[in-house]
Amino acid sequence: MLTLHNITHNITHNTMHKILYNFLQQPFTRFFLLFLSVLLGEITTAKAQTIDTTLLRKHIAFLASDSLRGRGTSTPDEKRAAEYLADYFRRLGLQAKGDKGSYFQMFPLIKKNDVLPDSNRMAMNVLGFLDNGKPHTIVIGAHFDHLGLGYDGSSLDTEPKGKIHNGADDNASGVAGMLELARLYATNGVKEPYNVVFMGFSGEELGLLGSKHFGENPTLPLETIHCMVNLDMIGRFNETKKELVVGGTGTNPMFEPLVKNIAARSFANEFALALDSSGVGPSDHTSFYLKKIPVLFFFTGVHTDYHKPSDDIERINIQGEAKVLRYIAQILDSLQASPKLAFQQTRVKQQTGHSYKVSLGVMPAYSYAGKGLKIDAVTAGRPAAKAGIQDGDIIITIGTTEITDIQAYMQVLGKLKAGETVPVRVLRDDKPINLSVTL
Numbered sequence: 001m002l003t004l005h006n007i008t009h010n011i012t013h014n015t016m017h018k019i020l021y022n023f024l025q026q027p028f029t030r031f032f033l034l035f036l037s038v039l040l041g042e043i044t045t046a047k048a049q050t051i052d053t054t055l056l057r058k059h060i061a062f063l064a065s066d067s068l069r070g071r072g073t074s075t076p077d078e079k080r081a082a083e084y085l086a087d088y089f090r091r092l093g094l095q096a097k098g099d100k101g102s103y104f105q106m107f108p109l110i111k112k113n114d115v116l117p118d119s120n121r122m123a124m125n126v127l128g129f130l131d132n133g134k135p136h137t138i139v140i141g142a143h144f145d146h147l148g149l150g151y152d153g154s155s156l157d158t159e160p161k162g163k164i165h166n167g168a169d170d171n172a173s174g175v176a177g178m179l180e181l182a183r184l185y186a187t188n189g190v191k192e193p194y195n196v197v198f199m200g201f202s203g204e205e206l207g208l209l210g211s212k213h214f215g216e217n218p219t220l221p222l223e224t225i226h227c228m229v230n231l232d233m234i235g236r237f238n239e240t241k242k243e244l245v246v247g248g249t250g251t252n253p254m255f256e257p258l259v260k261n262i263a264a265r266s267f268a269n270e271f272a273l274a275l276d277s278s279g280v281g282p283s284d285h286t287s288f289y290l291k292k293i294p295v296l297f298f299f300t301g302v303h304t305d306y307h308k309p310s311d312d313i314e315r316i317n318i319q320g321e322a323k324v325l326r327y328i329a330q331i332l333d334s335l336q337a338s339p340k341l342a343f344q345q346t347r348v349k350q351q352t353g354h355s356y357k358v359s360l361g362v363m364p365a366y367s368y369a370g371k372g373l374k375i376d377a378v379t380a381g382r383p384a385a386k387a388g389i390q391d392g393d394i395i396i397t398i399g400t401t402e403i404t405d406i407q408a409y410m411q412v413l414g415k416l417k418a419g420e421t422v423p424v425r426v427l428r429d430d431k432p433i434n435l436s437v438t439l
C-alpha cells in the first residue's frame, strides 16, 4: 500500500465533491436492488468456499522470504516473484493475458530517483485469465512489489537503507489471497456467470505504476470489466478489533447493501466493517476507478510494522485472512452476469490534476471516522516528526484551516509550499497541543 504522499494520480473530475448517487432519485430501483441482494445472499451462502490455509501460508512464505529481498520494483527479485505468479497461473490452466501471448505485461519506469537511476528500466504486471465464455470479466488484483532494500523513500524505519523489507502483509498477503481465489475459481468445476482475470501489479509502492499502465494499455477491453476487486494488506486481521476496511462501496449502488448484508448474514459479528465509499484510495483500485470501473478494496488495517522491515510472516493471521477471503468469495458469487455493473462516481479526495509538492510524512488512519486527521504512523526525519507530532495524534487545524477529515487535509496540503512554516494543532489524549511544522 502507498503512503499518502506518493499518490500523484491526475484526477480529471471537473467538480469537487460531486456525488452522483443517481439511484437516490430512483427509490424503486434502490429498493429492488436491495431486495435482490438480500435474496442472492441467501442463495449463495449454501455454496461453501474452501480456502486452503496451508497454500496461503506457502505463498506468503515464498514471497516474503529474505531470498526475495523485499521485491523491489524492476529488480531481479521482482522478476522472481512475477515468475512465481506466472507459474502458478500456468499450473491452474489460466490463459496468458499479458503482452504477445505471455503472462507478463512489461512497462517502463519513468520515475527517476536514487533507487532507479536508469530511466529505461522495465517492470512487469502478471495476468492470468479464467475464460468462462461470458461477456463480462471481474478483475481480482493485488500488487506484488514492495520496498526492496528500503531505498525508495517510503520506508517508515528510522534507518531503512540496506534492510530487507519483506512486506508479508504489504502485500504478500494480498497476492497469496489472489492466487488462492484463482485456484478456487479455476478448480471448482463451476462456470461462473462471468470470466475472471487475476492480476499481479508491480510499481504500486512507487505510485500505482503497474495498474496505471494496465489502465492505459489494457489487454482486454475495459468496457467488458464488470468490476475490480483489490486485495492490499489483508494479512493482519485483528481478532480483538475485528476491523475490516472495505473501500469503493460507493462505486456501484448495490455494493454497500451487498457487503453489509453478506457480513451480517454469513459472518455475524466476525467483522467490524469500516466502509469507505470512495473509489480513490492508497492502492491499485484507484487506477480502475479512474477508468470508470466499479471497485472494491479490502484491507485489514494499518499496524506498527507497516512499511517497516518487521512486516514479517510471523505476524500474519492466516485464519483471519482465510475468513476475509471466504467473505470476498461470497460477495463475488452473489454478483450477477448482467447487466454490466453500473459505475457510480464518488466523492473526490484530491484536487484536480494536483500532485503534492509537500508532505508531512504521516500515515493517516484511513478507517478513522471521527473528526480530524488521525495519524497511525509518523515517518522519522520528515516534517511532522521534526515538529514533534506523534503516532496516534489527531490533526485538527493546519494554519487557520480546520481539518475535519482526510479530504480537508489533502486540500490544505495542496496549497502549502516547501520551506513554509505553519502552525498545526493536534489532539493527543484528548488534549490540544500547538506545534509548528516546517515543510
Ligand SMILES: [Zn+2]
Binding pocket: 001, 002, 003, 170, 205, 307
Ligand atoms: Zn505499501
